[in-house]
Amino acid sequence: MDFKRLFAATLLGLAALPAQAAIKVFACEPEWADLTRALVPDADIHTATSARQDPHYIEARPSLISAMRRAHIAVCTGASLEAGWLPALISRASNREIQPGKPGLFFAAEQVSLHQPHNHVDRSMGDVHPEGDPHIHLDPDRLPSIVNALADRLAALAPDDEHAIRLRQRQWQVRWKLETAKWREAATSLEGLSVAVQHSNFGYLLRWLGVEPSIDLEPKPGLPPSASHLSEALADPALDRVRLILIASYQGERPAQWLASKTELPVEILPGTVTDQPETDTLAKLISHIIDRLEHHHRTAEHG
Incomplete structure (x- = not known):
């Protein structure tokens, strides 16, 4: 069956x-x-x-x-x-x-x-x-x-x-x-995509998809982004590979927007968990939504 x-x-x-x-x-x-x-x-x-x-x-x-x-x-x-x-x-x-x-x-x-x-x-x-x-x-x-x-x-x-x-x-x-079968198919196109993150909220899914979190806006886990660390991130050679800044909806936008203003990278703000909105009101929908947004930015970067 x-x-x-x-x-x-x-x-x-x-x-x-x-x-x-x-x-x-x-x-x-x-x-x-x-x-x-x-x-x-x-x-x-x-x-x-x-x-x-x-x-x-x-x-x-x-x-x-x-x-x-x-x-x-x-x-x-x-x-x-x-x-x-x-x-x-x-x-x-x-x-x-x-x-x-x-x-x-x-x-x-x-x-x-x-x-x-x-x-x-x-x-x-x-x-x-x-x-x-x-x-x-x-x-x-x-x-x-x-x-x-x-x-x-x-x-x-x-x-x-x-x-x-x-x-x-x-x-x-x-x-x-x-x-999961649908997500695996999507993962084939996302493998190798490089992103900047703030904390490890999306870490398990990113690894599963083959997406590399090359830059972390946090200087250390759980510590808020600082001006000095953001300046170091801006000078990090790994930033050249980054195509997207990804943060969770509960996190303040200022650090991500500052880095975006210096690099012209897009910022994607996504819920880190299930919400009351129809597109993310279950874990399956949430994962599908995150993958959809990653695919959108990946396509934009490739054709930009």
Whole structure:
């Protein structure tokens, strides 16, 4: 049976399933809310952050504490991405089921290997995550493993819903394989494209596509761009290969626009995670949108 027929058969199976009580979910970032919703569409999900926020720096507001207190499960990135606010939030919420080592606390980064883990870190290296780069949600190859692990956890928490969760897990995997095949085709035209970035928000996807982040506007990971570092970037021979400056929507534009004014390079501002806009309201749509924009700039550079 091919992917499309399997997808249709899965949908028919879902249509006959009875409704179950909603699972209450605390999602640290929108990407995990999206994946949870794909497995449990009627889940009551509270998302702590948005594409307009830096997930490293969030205030443990009363509304977040309340949502954490009510949740059956918290789905977060881990790998120290939320280290500045999640431990305090967990402590203040006092939810016995959402604690380190408990099944109610799910970390996506623990389900896959991470890029660039470090045996030793110190402040001189910047805001480096010892576990590795936590921005895994844009990696087409890692996400299926995360979805499988999340489905296991949700099914264990809601055994009455397990049949529905497993069917939707299968549906997601089939759909993801179809999307990945399209992205691989697009990657053939993007391989070798060189870009300037600010932080590693898009790093996993760029590597997957064969796109080279030749210049980083940050002097060190997590440190804001400085005038001296931008001047060094302007003099870096690697800048000659760069065709695009790529930043996330929560990041300030001034450093990118300054470099653009000196080089006439285009600046592309893209959401670093799922949004409420139709073209980027799921991870699959977000990845497709990012690839579309990269292809646009690559074509423009080639024919310019």
